[in-house]
Amino acid sequence: MKFELTTDQQDFAASLDSLLAAADTVAAARGWAAGDHAAGLKLWERLAEQGLTMLATEASPVEVCVAFEALGRHAVPGPWVEAAAYLPVALGAEVEGVATVAMPRALDADVADAVYAVVGDTLHTATAGKAHTSVDRSRHLFDVTPGDAVEHGDLAAAYDLAVLATAAQLLGAGERVLADAVTYVKQRKQFGREIGSYQAIKHKLADVRIALDFARPLVLGAALDPTPRAVSAAKVACADAAYLASRTGLQVHGAIGYTQEFDLSVWITKIRALVTAWGTPAAHRARILETLRSA
Amino acid sequence: MDLELSESELAFQAEARAWLAANVPAEPLPSLDTAEGFVLHQAWEAKLAAERWSVVSWPKEYHGREASLVEWIIFEEEYYRAGAPLRVSQNGIFLLAPIIFEHGTPEQQDRFLPSMATGERVWAQCWSEPEAGSDLASLKSSARRVSTSSTTGESGWVLNGQKIWCSRAALAQWGFGLFRSDPEAQKHAGLTYFLFPLDAEGVTVRPIAQLDGEEGFAEVFFDDVFVPDTDVLGAPGDGWRVAMSTAGNERGLSLRSPGRFTAAADRLLALYDERPDPRVADRVVDAWLKAEAYRLYTWGTVTKLKDGGDIGAAGSVNKVWWSELDVALHETALDLLGPDAELESRWLDGYTFSLSGPIYAGTNEIQRNIVAERILGLPREPKGVQK
Numbered sequence: 070m071k072f073e074l075t076t077d078q079q080d081f082a083a084s085l086d087s088l089l090a091a092a093d094t095v096a097a098a099r100g101w102a103a104g105d106h107a108a109g110l111k112l113w114e115r116l117a118e119q120g121l122t123m124l125a126t127e128a129s130p131v132e133v134c135v136a137f138e139a140l141g142r143h144a145v146p147g148p149w150v151e152a153a154a155y156l157p158v159a160l161g162a163e164v165e166g167v168a169t170v171a172m173p174r175a176l177d178a179d180v181a182d183a184v185y186a187v188v189g190d191t192l193h194t195a196t197a198g199k200a201h202t203s204v205d206r207s208r209h210l211f212d213v214t215p216g217d218a219v220e221h222g223d224l225a226a227a228y229d230l231a232v233l234a235t236a237a238q239l240l241g242a243g244e245r246v247l248a249d250a251v252t253y254v255k256q257r258k259q260f261g262r263e264i265g266s267y268q269a270i271k272h273k274l275a276d277v278r279i280a281l282d283f284a285r286p287l288v289l290g291a292a293l294d295p296t297p298r299a300v301s302a303a304k305v306a307c308a309d310a311a312y313l314a315s316r317t318g319l320q321v322h323g324a325i326g327y328t329q330e331f332d333l334s335v336w337i338t339k340i341r342a343l344v345t346a347w348g349t350p351a352a353h354r355a356r357i358l359e360t361l362r363s364a
Numbered sequence: 365m366d367l368e369l370s371e372s373e374l375a376f377q378a379e380a381r382a383w384l385a386a387n388v389p390a391e392p393l394p395s396l397d398t399a400e401g402f403v404l405h406q407a408w409e410a411k412l413a414a415e416r417w418s419v420v421s422w423p424k425e426y427h428g429r430e431a432s433l434v435e436w437i438i439f440e441e442e443y444y445r446a447g448a449p450l451r452v453s454q455n456g457i458f459l460l461a462p463i464i465f466e467h468g469t470p471e472q473q474d475r476f477l478p479s480m481a482t483g484e485r486v487w488a489q490c491w492s493e494p495e496a497g498s499d500l501a502s503l504k505s506s507a508r509r510v511s512t513s514s515t516t517g518e519s520g521w522v523l524n525g526q527k528i529w530c531s532r533a534a535l536a537q538w539g540f541g542l543f544r545s546d547p548e549a550q551k552h553a554g555l556t557y558f559l560f561p562l563d564a565e566g567v568t569v570r571p572i573a574q575l576d577g578e579e580g581f582a583e584v585f586f587d588d589v590f591v592p593d594t595d596v597l598g599a600p601g602d603g604w605r606v607a608m609s610t611a612g613n614e615r616g617l618s619l620r621s622p623g624r625f626t627a628a629a630d631r632l633l634a635l636y637d638e639r640p641d642p643r644v645a646d647r648v649v650d651a652w653l654k655a656e657a658y659r660l661y662t663w664g665t666v667t668k669l670k671d672g673g674d675i676g677a678a679g680s681v682n683k684v685w686w687s688e689l690d691v692a693l694h695e696t697a698l699d700l701l702g703p704d705a706e707l708e709s710r711w712l713d714g715y716t717f718s719l720s721g722p723i724y725a726g727t728n729e730i731q732r733n734i735v736a737e738r739i740l741g742l743p744r745e746p747k748g749v750q751k
């Protein structure tokens with residue numbers, strides 16, 4: 070029994086984190102939102118070189134979670150869950166280049182080399198149609214028209230890994246918002262004191278710390294044994310915790326937090342989008358209840 | 365990274381499960397806060413102790429099994445899953461024993477630990493005072509040094525003052541608490557940790573009825589109570605440090621092992637099956653999910669402790685979580701019970717007790733301050749006005 074990342078896994082997390090911290094991921098996300106994919110695609114290549122697109126087939130779900138937490142912490146744009154979690158398992162092989170899948174709409178189909186759709190129990194190639202605007206401006210979503218069926222592996226397992234990866238991404242995003250909020254409330258003064266010395270602010274942030282601390286073990290537990298129930302639990306807990314982080318982060322920043330120009334907006338909108346992506350909290354709660362009652 | 369139990373841990377689990385299945389009373393015992401229930405709970409403690417299940421992590425010479433931390437958690441999980449009675453000895457074995465092991469003299473260990481393990485002597489924690497709750501270090505009850513007692517001729521201390529909210533003090537045999545032994549010293553200095561029989565001359569215990577009507581706690585008055593030097597725990601004046609070494613235990617693992625909540629979540633699911641109500645379904649799921657998060661979180665804590673770490677301020681994260689989970693879990697059960705919720709039941713008892721969780725062991729407001737200041741590094745509260 071050793072319920073903690075191994076030294077190798079911690080090193081992997083740290084190296085990804087320093088790579089992303091040095092990469093100006095926010096600029097890449099803002100460029101991506103504006104339709105300029107150059108920086109984001111360069112980042113994609115570098116992360117693929119680090120092995121991110123092969124984790125789902127070559128490593129364990131723990132490494133997948135480590136990677137997605139880092140992607141969330143740094144708000145890296147692009148269809149990562151689709152290309153590095155769902156499709157490798159669905160296709161049974163690492164994805165070359167950028168690929169996406171409609172679930173129910175295809176994220177970033179405009180930059181993807183390959184687009185897929187799930188029809189019933191089968192996987193199909195697809196072509197992108199009408200574009201939709203997401204609350205997260207860096208998520209470009211497209212309706213698709215399915216084409217030919219393709220050979221596929223375990224679609225249910227692929228879905229579960231995608232759900233888990235989304236949970237980990239939410240965890241990373243939530244951690245980032247909390248860290249930035251803590252930094253801010255230690256600097257900002259009102260009524261002659263740092264606002265972080267006021268209990269109303271402290272207690273809100275403490276609740277975020279507590280929520281994230283108890284979401285993390287559900288992610289790690291699900292990574293060790295990715296049953297439908299475990300990954301749904303991770304997704305619900307991470308969505309709740311990250312959403313609480315985003316609401317609290319916004320509140321403690323005041324009006325500056327409500328501006329698009331301020332970087333916090335990148336995470337607030339991403340968290341909102343990810344809360345409902347890959348299964349809404351209501352859908353995952355229903356799935357948990359079903360598995361518990363049939364147990 | 366793994367969650368696998370070793371062969372010997374699995375064997376321990378099987379042994380505990382089998383013993384509990386064969387021995388847990390079929391009918392729930394009456395409340396341990398009643399005179400009748402108290403004695404029956406003591407008998408249950410004695411039965412546990414006879415087979416070395418009362419204090420599994422203790423040394424063998426004190427009725428323990430020298431179980432590892434992992435085994436202890438396993439035992440707790442099995443204990444609550446089996447629906448075994450609440451532990452009437454919990455103040456002693458979970459709050460006092462760790463400091464007797466850490467700060468007690470060998471003589472004190474030999475004198476106090478065995479009867480605690482068997483449940484023969486039940487302890488009450490006498491910390492709070494009417495004017496010193498959250499601000500515990502402002503306590504005023506005093507200890508005055510006397511070189512020789514008029515009655516026994518020993519050297520020791522004379523205690524005066526009042527303690528309050530002492531759980532189980534109405535029925536317990538001994539108490540432990542902090543007294544101000546040096547009125548000149550700074551607030552946290554000059555406190556000393558004492559052990560004393562609750563039937564000592566000069567001690568008056570007055571029971572206090574709780575929300576459920578039972579006399580679960582009491583106030584304790586000290587009127588020139590003599591305590592010999594041999595019943596001082598740790599060094600005189602060092603009481604705050606000694607006491608704080610148990611506060612972490614209380615908030616962290618010891619009082620609220622995850623087994624309690626995973627077992628309660630299982631019962632909640634069973635209740636949902638009996639009385640399904642889709643309007644409450646999400647909250648049933650959340651109660652299960654939070655208990656599961658707590659279970660997994662605890663394995664993370666265990667890993668940390670095994671690697672030589674300590675719980676520290678994370679005990680406060682823990683405390684807010686389990687206490688709020690406990691309330692939510694029971695509120696959800698009452699909602700499923702509908703109009704029957706107000707009628708006496710095990711769920712209602714559990715609910716009423718859960719309401720105290722956010723208050724005792726340091727209120728959740730105080731815990732959130734600790735999380736904000738010690739974990740998030742936010743500025744300290746402005747210092748209060750001293751009277």
Ligand SMILES: Cc1cc2nc3c(=O)[nH]c(=O)nc-3n(C[C@H](O)[C@H](O)[C@H](O)COP(=O)(O)OP(=O)(O)OC[C@H]3O[C@@H](n4cnc5c(N)ncnc54)[C@H](O)[C@@H]3O)c2cc1C
Nearest residue numbers: 489490491492497498529530531720723724725726727729
């Ligand atoms: C069921 C139960 C069992 C107990 N058992 C024991 C026992 O065995 N032994 C024992 O010694 N004590 C026991 N206690 C007492 C318990 O430890 C105290 O109730 C607790 O420490 C709070 O103190 P208080 O009740 O005086 O409340 P107060 O300290 O007066 O607090 C009242 C309210 O003010 C808030 N507050 C206080 N200070 C602050 C602050 N700085 N910032 C924000 N809010 C603040 C509190 O959070 C609380 O909401 C028990 C209590 C209960 C309910």
